[in-house]
Amino acid sequence: MSAPPSPPHRAGFACFVGRPNAGKSTLTNALVGTKVAITSNRPQTTRHTVRGIVHREDAQLVLVDTPGLHKPRTLLGERLNDVVRSTWAEVDVIGFCLPADQRTGPGDRYIAAELAKVKRTPKIAVVTKTDLVDSEALAEQLIAVDRLGRELGIEWAEIVPVSAVDGSQVALLADLLAPMLPESPPLYPDGDLTDEPEQVMVAELIREAALEGVRDELPHSIAVVVEEMLPREGRPADRPLLDVHANLYIERPSQKGIVIGPGGKRLKEVGSRSRTHIEALLGTPVFLDLHVKVAKDWQRDPKQLRRLGF
Numbered sequence: 360m361s362a363p364p365s366p367p368h369r370a371g372f373a374c375f376v377g378r379p380n381a382g383k384s385t386l387t388n389a390l391v392g393t394k395v396a397i398t399s400n401r402p403q404t405t406r407h408t409v410r411g412i413v414h415r416e417d418a419q420l421v422l423v424d425t426p427g428l429h430k431p432r433t434l435l436g437e438r439l440n441d442v443v444r445s446t447w448a449e450v451d452v453i454g455f456c457l458p459a460d461q462r463t464g465p466g467d468r469y470i471a472a473e474l475a476k477v478k479r480t481p482k483i484a485v486v487t488k489t490d491l492v493d494s495e496a497l498a499e500q501l502i503a504v505d506r507l508g509r510e511l512g513i514e515w516a517e518i519v520p521v522s523a524v525d526g527s528q529v530a531l532l533a534d535l536l537a538p539m540l541p542e543s544p545p546l547y548p549d550g551d552l553t554d555e556p557e558q559v560m561v562a563e564l565i566r567e568a569a570l571e572g573v574r575d576e577l578p579h580s581i582a583v584v585v586e587e588m589l590p591r592e593g594r595p596a597d598r599p600l601l602d603v604h605a606n607l608y609i610e611r612p613s614q615k616g617i618v619i620g621p622g623g624k625r626l627k628e629v630g631s632r633s634r635t636h637i638e639a640l641l642g643t644p645v646f647l648d649l650h651v652k653v654a655k656d657w658q659r660d661p662k663q664l665r666r667l668g669f
């Protein structure tokens with residue numbers, strides 16, 4: 360008797376959505392595990408940052424990032440929402456993350472209502488942080504999520520409780536996502552890294568550090584462009600140093616104070632925090648040269664937006 364044919368290889372894209380703090384990043388890291396193949400991508404159709412790639416025998420799951428969905432007030436706000444919607448239409452499956460330890464609220468409902476408009480893409484509801492609640496509270500949350508789907512006309516392909524912290528059901532989630540991808544050979548080589556995407560990742564790490572604690576004051580008013588990344592010349596082979604030059608753009612001179620802080624204290628912290636992350640990402644010591652520049656009304660100017668990658 361011959362061996363049964365092995366199932367076809369599958370590969371495709373998924374994104375996690377959910378309100379801030381829903382646990383999307385932590386879940387992504389838990390799924391990707393130690394095999395972090397950070398790359399950003401401009402292949403195929405997507406302009407979206409690749410957060411991580413799950414390489415399996417039977418499937419390759421590419422987790423892409425979307426900016427948060429916001430009530431648009433500026434051109435950038437609109438563009439970002441367009442990016443979100445086009446991502447949702449392009450990916451093979453969407454995971455809607457809702458924390459187990461918080462009641463579903465208006466923030467979840469707003470995202471869910473937008474999700475409901477994207478008919479074709481299958482949606483999985485992921486109830487995150489299950490380690491924080493007892494089984495009774497978890498059961499209630501699962502029922503609430505099911506109800507939310509019904510009310511808004513979303514048919515959840517699955518409702519999966521997970522904990523990224525204790526790892527419970529993370530493998531199950533991957534098992535559920537894999538068969539939802541189309542038949543395809545792997546889209547990325549295992550562990551691929553290229554230059555340009557590294558710069559995008561580095562810019563994103565700086566932006567995240569710069570936004571920390573001032574997200575409310577500067578919701579979308581920060582953009583980061585990495586101008587150059589070069590190995591420092593004349594260093595001994597065992598003590599390399601990478602010079603990273605980046606500009607942090609803000610919209611108005613008045614925002615400078617917020618970003619830089621008294622006596623430059625905050626900018627220093629942003630620099631050292633993002634440097635730690637960049638070093639972890641690239642595996643090399645880094646010298647980070649960070650400048651704050653005002654790109655006047657860049658959110659409203661299509662030319663500037665393009666330059667900044669939107």
Ligand SMILES: Nc1nc2c(ncn2[C@@H]2O[C@H](COP(=O)(O)OP(=O)(O)OP(=O)(O)O)[C@@H](O)[C@H]2O)c(=O)[nH]1
Pocket residue numbers: 377378379380381382383384385386487488489490491521522523524525
């Ligand atoms: N106990 C517990 N905490 C978790 C779990 N997943 C995430 N967290 C915590 O919840 C907080 C938010 O998690 P993130 O993964 O950053 O959430 P996010 O949805 O990516 O947040 P944004 O980037 O703001 O959109 C962090 O403090 C995490 O440590 C989990 O499974 N269990």
